[in-house]
Amino acid sequence: MSDYNFAYLDEQTKRMIRRAILKGLAIPGYQVPFASREMPMPYGWGTGGVQVSAAVLTPDDTFKVIDQGADDTTNAVSIRRFFQKTAGVAVTEATSQASVIQTRHRIPEEELRADQILVYQVPIPEPLRFLEPSEVETRKMHALEEYGLMHVKLYEDISQHGDIATAYAYPVKVEGRYVMDPSPIPKFDNPKLEMAGIQLFGAGREQRIYAIPPYTQVVSLDFDDYPFQPTKADHACDLCGATDSYLDELIVDDAGGRMFMCSDTDYCTSRRKDGHVGAQGVPYKEDAA
Amino acid sequence: MQTQILEGGFTDLPIDASHAFRAVMTAMARPGEIVSVTGAQPPLPLSAAAGVVILTLCDPETPIYLAPGHDTPQLRDWITFHTGAPFAQPQDAMFALGAWDDLPLADFSTGTAEYPDRSATLIVESLTLSNEGAALRGPGIKDRAALSLPETRAFQNNAALFPLGLDFIFTCADRLAALPRTTKVS
Amino acid sequence: MYVAVKGGERAIDNAHAWLAEERRGDTDIPELSVAQIREQMSLAVNRVMAEGSLYDPHLAALAIKQARGDLIEAIFLIRAYRTTLPRFGGSNPIETQNMQCDRRVSATFKDAPGGQILGPTFDYTHRLLDFKLAADGEAADAPTAAPSQAPTPHIMSFLDREQLIQTEPTGEAVPDDLTRTPLELPASRALRLQSLTRGDEGFILGMAYSTQRGYARNHAFVAELRIGAVAVEMDIPELGFAIEIGEITVTECETVNQFQGSKTQPPQFTRGYGLVFGMTERKAISMALVDRALRWKELGEDNLGAPAQDEEFVLYHSDNIQATGFLEHIKLPHYVDFQSELELIRKLRREAQDNISREAAE
Numbered sequence: 022m023s024d025y026n027f028a029y030l031d032e033q034t035k036r037m038i039r040r041a042i043l044k045g046l047a048i049p050g051y052q053v054p055f056a057s058r059e060m061p062m063p064y065g066w067g068t069g070g071v072q073v074s075a076a077v078l079t080p081d082d083t084f085k086v087i088d089q090g091a092d093d094t095t096n097a098v099s100i101r102r103f104f105q106k107t108a109g110v111a112v113t114e115a116t117s118q119a120s121v122i123q124t125r126h127r128i129p130e131e132e133l134r135a136d137q138i139l140v141y142q143v144p145i146p147e148p149l150r151f152l153e154p155s156e157v158e159t160r161k162m163h164a165l166e167e168y169g170l171m172h173v174k175l176y177e178d179i180s181q182h183g184d185i186a187t188a189y190a191y192p193v194k195v196e197g198r199y200v201m202d203p204s205p206i207p208k209f210d211n212p213k214l215e216m217a218g219i220q221l222f223g224a225g226r227e228q229r230i231y232a233i234p235p236y237t238q239v240v241s242l243d244f245d246d247y248p249f250q251p252t253k254a255d256h257a258c259d260l261c262g263a264t265d266s267y268l269d270e271l272i273v274d275d276a277g278g279r280m281f282m283c284s285d286t287d288y289c290t291s292r293r294k295d296g297h298v299g300a301q302g303v304p305y306k307e308d309a310a
Numbered sequence: 311m312q313t314q315i316l317e318g319g320f321t322d323l324p325i326d327a328s329h330a331f332r333a334v335m336t337a338m339a340r341p342g343e344i345v346s347v348t349g350a351q352p353p354l355p356l357s358a359a360a361g362v363v364i365l366t367l368c369d370p371e372t373p374i375y376l377a378p379g380h381d382t383p384q385l386r387d388w389i390t391f392h393t394g395a396p397f398a399q400p401q402d403a404m405f406a407l408g409a410w411d412d413l414p415l416a417d418f419s420t421g422t423a424e425y426p427d428r429s430a431t432l433i434v435e436s437l438t439l440s441n442e443g444a445a446l447r448g449p450g451i452k453d454r455a456a457l458s459l460p461e462t463r464a465f466q467n468n469a470a471l472f473p474l475g476l477d478f479i480f481t482c483a484d485r486l487a488a489l490p491r492t493t494k495v496s
Numbered sequence: 497m498y499v500a501v502k503g504g505e506r507a508i509d510n511a512h513a514w515l516a517e518e519r520r521g522d523t524d525i526p527e528l529s530v531a532q533i534r535e536q537m538s539l540a541v542n543r544v545m546a547e548g549s550l551y552d553p554h555l556a557a558l559a560i561k562q563a564r565g566d567l568i569e570a571i572f573l574i575r576a577y578r579t580t581l582p583r584f585g586g587s588n589p590i591e592t593q594n595m596q597c598d599r600r601v602s603a604t605f606k607d608a609p610g611g612q613i614l615g616p617t618f619d620y621t622h623r624l625l626d627f628k629l630a631a632d633g634e635a636a637d638a639p640t641a642a643p644s645q646a647p648t649p650h651i652m653s654f655l656d657r658e659q660l661i662q663t664e665p666t667g668e669a670v671p672d673d674l675t676r677t678p679l680e681l682p683a684s685r686a687l688r689l690q691s692l693t694r695g696d697e698g699f700i701l702g703m704a705y706s707t708q709r710g711y712a713r714n715h716a717f718v719a720e721l722r723i724g725a726v727a728v729e730m731d732i733p734e735l736g737f738a739i740e741i742g743e744i745t746v747t748e749c750e751t752v753n754q755f756q757g758s759k760t761q762p763p764q765f766t767r768g769y770g771l772v773f774g775m776t777e778r779k780a781i782s783m784a785l786v787d788r789a790l791r792w793k794e795l796g797e798d799n800l801g802a803p804a805q806d807e808e809f810v811l812y813h814s815d816n817i818q819a820t821g822f823l824e825h826i827k828l829p830h831y832v833d834f835q836s837e838l839e840l841i842r843k844l845r846r847e848a849q850d851n852i853s854r855e856a857a858e
Contacts, residue, residue, distance in 0.1 A: 025580060027324035034579075035324075036369050039331045040404075043367075044427035046338045047477045047490035049449050053427045054678035059575040064818050065825025077335070079328040089832045096828055098504040126832045135340075144822070155808055157681050164423035182844050183851075188836035196449055196492065198473055207836035217452075219339045226818045228678040234339045234450035234492075252839055270835055284832055 028075040028108040034058055038076035038230065042221060045232035050195030051163070052146050052229040060225065067100055068225030070123045070142035077138060077221065078104065078121060083111040085119035090127040090267065090284035097125070116287050126189075128210040130266045130288040133218035135235060141204045143224040146231065148192040148202040168200050171242065179247055191249075194240045195233060203239075209251045209267045214239040256281040261292035262299040315387045318351035320365055330366040337479065337488035342446045342455030344439060344487045353384045359481035360407060360433050365392055367431075368405055373398030375418075377408020380435070400430075407433045410460040420474040429491075431477045436460070439482035448493040457487055465495040519564045533557035536633075542745075542774025543567055547816065548574030549675065549694045551744050551773050568696075572817050579675075586670060588738055590726045592748050592771075593650050596643070597724040599777075602651045604717045604752055610648030615723060616775075651720040652750050652767065661752065661765040662795075681808055688790055688811065692783045693772050695814030703804045703814075704782035707789045712802030714788045715754040716768060723747045723775050747772050749780040753788050755795065766795055786810065 026032065034056075041055040060068040078084065084104050088097040092114040100123060101112050113119050116129045125142040133139060145151075149159040152170045162168065171192060178186040191208035195201050203214055204222060214220070220233040233239060243249035254268040259280045266288055268281040280301055283289035293305035320326035326349040333345040350361030368374055374395045376385065389395055400406065400417035413432060421429035436458075443458040444465075457480075459465060468475045468491055475491030489495075520527065534541055534557035544556040548571045556574060563569035599615025602608055655661040671686030674694075679687065692700060707714055725745050729738040749770040755763060768788030770780035789804035803809055813819065 027328065029580075031580065031582065032323060032327060033369055033371075035327070035331075036367060037371065039335070040367055040372070041427070042335060043338050043431070043477070044429075046335070046450070047475075047492065048426050048473050049492065051426060051473060054425075054680070056676050056678050058579045058675075059572075059817065060579070061576040063572065063824065064821025065823075066821065066828070068821075077332065079332055080325060081329075089829045093504040094829055095504045095508055098508060102505075126830070144825070156812070157808060160424050183847055184840075184844060186840065186844070188840040189833040205830075205833050207832055209836070219335070226822055232339075236452050237449040252836070252843075254835070254839055267832070268835070269831055270838065284835075 025107055027080070028078050028104065029061075030058065030072065030075045034072075035076045038072055041230040042073065042076065042232060045221070045230050046219070046234050048199075049233050049237050050193075050199030050201040050231060052224075052231045054228055055230050057225045057228040062099065062103070064226035065144065066096060067123070067125055067142035069223030069227075069230070070125070070140050070225075071100060071103065071223075072225060073140050073221050073223035073230060074104065074121060074123050075108070077140065078108050078110055080109055082108075082120045083113050083118055084108075085113050085116065085122045085287075086124075087122065087127060087129070087285075087287075088125040089269075090129075091286040093286065114287050115291075116285075126205050126207075127267070127284060128206055128213045130263075130283070130285045131291075132213075133216050135217040137218040139216075139218055139220045141206075141220065141222045143202070143204045143222050143227075143229070145190075146202055146222065146224040146227050146229040148190075148200050163199060166198065168194075171200060175242060176244070179244070185243070185247060185249075188252075192242050194242060196238050197240075200242070201231065201233075201239075207253075207267055208241065208249070209253045211239075211241045211249070212251055254281055257299060258283045258289060258292075259299040259301040261289045261297045261302060263289070263292055263297070314353055315384065315391050318353065318361065318388065319392045320349045327366050330362045334363060334366060334479065334486070334488070337486055338450075338477070338490055340450045340455075341448065341489050341493040342441065342451060342457045342487060344441065344457075344485050346485050348484060353382075353388050355380060355382070355435070356385055356388075356407075357435055357481045358484045359486040360435055363433055363479055363481065363486065364389060364395075364405070364407070368393040368395040370394040370396065372404045373402050375400050375403035375406040375408075375430075377406065377412035379412045380408045403430050405431050405433060407435070409435050415464060415476070418476055420468075420471055420476055423474070426473040426475075429474065429476055431479065434460070434478055434480045436480045436482045439480055439485055439487060445496050446489070446493050447496075450490075451493070457489070459489070459495065462495050465489060465493070469494055519562070528561060530554060530557045530561055533560050539775060540565075540567060540570075542776050543697060543779075544570045544574055546773040546776050546779060547571045547694050547696065548578065550574050550578045568816050568820050572820075575817055585730060587728050587730045587741070590728060590744075590746070592722070592726055592746070593648070593653075595648065595722055595724040595726045595746075595748075597648055597722050598745075598775075599723040600648060600720065601722075602718070602720045604719045605651060605654075608651050608654070610646050611644070648722070650750065652752070655719070655752065655765060659764070661767060662755065664767070679811060681811075682793075683807060683811060685787075685791070685794075688807065689769065689771070689783075689787060691811045691814055692770070692786055693779075695783075696816035696819070697776075697779045697782070699814050699816070699819075700779060700782040700786055703789075703810060704785035706802065707785050707804045712789045712792070712800050712805045714768070714785065716751040716785050716788060717753075718781060718784075719750045719752045719767075721747070721749045721777055721781065723777065745774055747774065747776045747780040749777070749784045751781075751784040751788060766791070 041053040045053045060071055086097040086101040088094040104110050105112055116131045121138045123140040147159050152174055153159050175185050189207045190202055190205040191211055193201050193203055217235050222231045241249040257264045260282045266283045269284045271280050273280050298304055330347050333347045337345050347359050347362040350358055350365050352361030372395050375398055400414050418430035438458050440458045441456050444462050446455040472491050478489040480487050534553050540560055541553050541556045545551050559570035559573040597613055600613045674687055674690040725743050727740045728742045730741050731738045751768040753766045753768055755766040768784035770783030772780045786804055790807050792805050
């Protein structure tokens with residue numbers, strides 16, 4: 022890869038992305054159009070996040086990539102390798118040691134610090150897209166702060182199902198102005214969107230970048246009589262015993278037997294290293310798994 | 311062309327620019343936080359920090375306005391040689407460079423309702439920069455911060471335009487701080 | 497006891513090795529050379545160049561070889577390579593009236609200055625599998641003639657002279673580049689044409705076909721279809737004049753379409769335009785029809801609600817690299833989101849069940 026520039030993208034492209042990131046931070050929750058480039062991985066595989074990471078990384082960074090909360094899922098491995106090769110950055114699986122974390126579908130369980138940056142891969146950045154397919158129309162709605170359609174949708178959910186039927190990519194309002202798609206994180210993660218670190222969102226195919234600065238107000242949309250509730254499986258992690266983490270459900274035998282384990286693999290491993298053992302777990306050993 | 315024009319740019323462009331951008335991004339994400347930058351030695355009257363900002367963010371796609379105090383042939387040549395950015399009138403500028411009293415605030419684009427990002431970023435050369443003075447609140451600030459601003463009224467008016475508005479980067483020697491439109495100044 | 501699944505890194509390495517082996521196929525069969533693909537699969541090469549937006553037959557052939565013949569994958573390889581290339585500047589517009597035509601046909605006039613040239617077309621072949629090719633692919637020499645020196649003016653220019661066809665404003669401004677600026681709607685015609693020329697052939701064909709079947713029908717005649725080589729020139733500021741930097745083969749299609757006229761304007765024909773890299777006439781004709789359908793607003797026509805009239809629909813869905821990426825990404829893990837849906841549906845079912853039981857008890 023030595024024929025390519027530091028962090029793959031050429032400098033002019035990085036400048037264009039960097040300018041979009043700054044405007045994104047200045048207008049929290051607003052989707053800044055940017056001239057997304059074709060990357061050497063497919064659209065839908067995190068090209069937006071990759072372009073944002075490429076514009077943000079320095080050679081001094083320690084980079085972590087998670088997909089579904091896990092560092093060892095194939096696409097996370099592939100993106101981590103890409104930046105190891107093209108930017109020469111150090112990589113880690115430990116949330117606390119990472120300075121830049123690229124994620125798909127999760128926010129790490131461990132609270133992020135002020136010196137950490139979280140980069141989200143976003144498939145459809147427009148929170149109103151499934152209510153109004155036209156970009157021309159949704160851009161108008163944001164301009165006029167006309168979000169009635171979203172409230173109607175949530176209200177119809179309640180009248181039909183008795184509950185808001187959105188479990189992930191749950192819409193939020195940022196700093197009292199823009200309704201924003203937090204990317205397809207489970208709504209369990211929504212409360213973590215108010216954090217000390219910088220959050221950057223990249224949608225490559227849809228050519229949008231947006232951002233949430235630290236300590237910015239992020240409110241999940243709800244109604245007084247149906248307040249927002251972050252939910253998770255009503256279990257403890259079977260490996261580490263955690264009761265506060267988002268859980269994956271696994272089918273473990275032909276009879277349909279289930280077990281639950283932390284989606285955040287680093288969180289789970291750290292707890293096991295600290296001596297926590299879940300119902301089906303074994304004490305942590307350095308060479309195991 | 312004078313050698314001074316050819317010099318003073320980043321020595322290792324991708325690496326220097328990556329560090330510089332992180333500093334500028336930190337400043338924009340955390341209004342009031344003062345960061346140091348290195349890598350540019352522009353001709354006077356440009357500060358090193360303003361030079362770094364221009365090398366990091368400007369190119370042929372970004373029209374730039376030079377306030378009278380900064381509109382020197384030497385500085386024009388330096389910016390042209392190192393960035394290729396075209397010079398523009400305030401209303402067409404994506405970036406503006408100058409001392410506070412030298413910048414025609416009312417003339418810059420504050421964006422449109424549909425595209426509030428199409429607004430100018432002002433690089434304000436300052437004689438002092440310290441965490442004393444006006445109180446800042448808003449996104450990026452934990453409780454409150456303080457920054458030596460040239461005045462308060464203009465920033466209050468700017469914040470009232472939100473989501474439209476201008477964004478500011480204050481530069482002083484090799485240090486800079488930023489004030490996006492979201493910051494409430496008192 | 498449960499041991500978490502790991503091994504993403506090894507799985508990826510092994511998959512890549514297997515892929516390489518499958519690409520090569522049976523090693524008892526001689527390997528294809530890039531030159532063979534370039535010369536003998538030239539229409540596939542042309543499509544990859546057109547939709548990859550990069551005119552380089554050798555690289556397109558390499559991409560086809562690497563992609564095991566999957567043309568969308570090959571287009572993707574070319575696009576990803578293209579983005580890394582530095583941009584030295586823009587060429588001058590190519591002058592297609594000076595084209596050395598390999599093929600030039602008009603459906604609107606029996607003959608025209610410069611003549612009709614059938615060229616190397618499948619049009620009148622009978623589509624019978626040629627089993628001889630299986631054994632012997634050599635072709636007999638085709639008859640040759642001295643290249644015609646006669647000018648081949650655009651056939652549309654004859655309609656122009658009579659003012660029978662709407663004139664298009666000539667623009668001096670350099671149009672936006674779809675690959676360098678984010679698409680904004682409504683898009684200029686230049687941007688629409690850029691999008692169509694690199695759009696997926698199948699998608700553009702389907703859209704064009706739908707207009708023929710009545711979804712915003714625009715009565716297209718092929719005024720002219722021409723394929724051939726044109727010079728590419730570029731102004732070199734240091735020299736102060738333009739020099740020829742290369743030659744490319746393109747396909748150009750101009751259609752004549754009906755137009756109603758209005759109270760202030762006598763009836764006039766209107767145009768659709770297609771221009772595509774390489775010998776790609778299906779694509780160029782399709783492009784011209786879709787271009788014409790998208791022009792309803794500027795020509796004061798009604799919006800019939802037809803898919804081919806919907807600029808946002810066409811432009812946002814014509815790119816096969818965007819489409820295939822997003823479509824195929826649903827095979828990536830989504831178990832975190834699915835888990836949240838599982839919990840939600842279980843909760844909703846529990847509540848519904850409770851309601852039913854309560855009502856039954858009352």
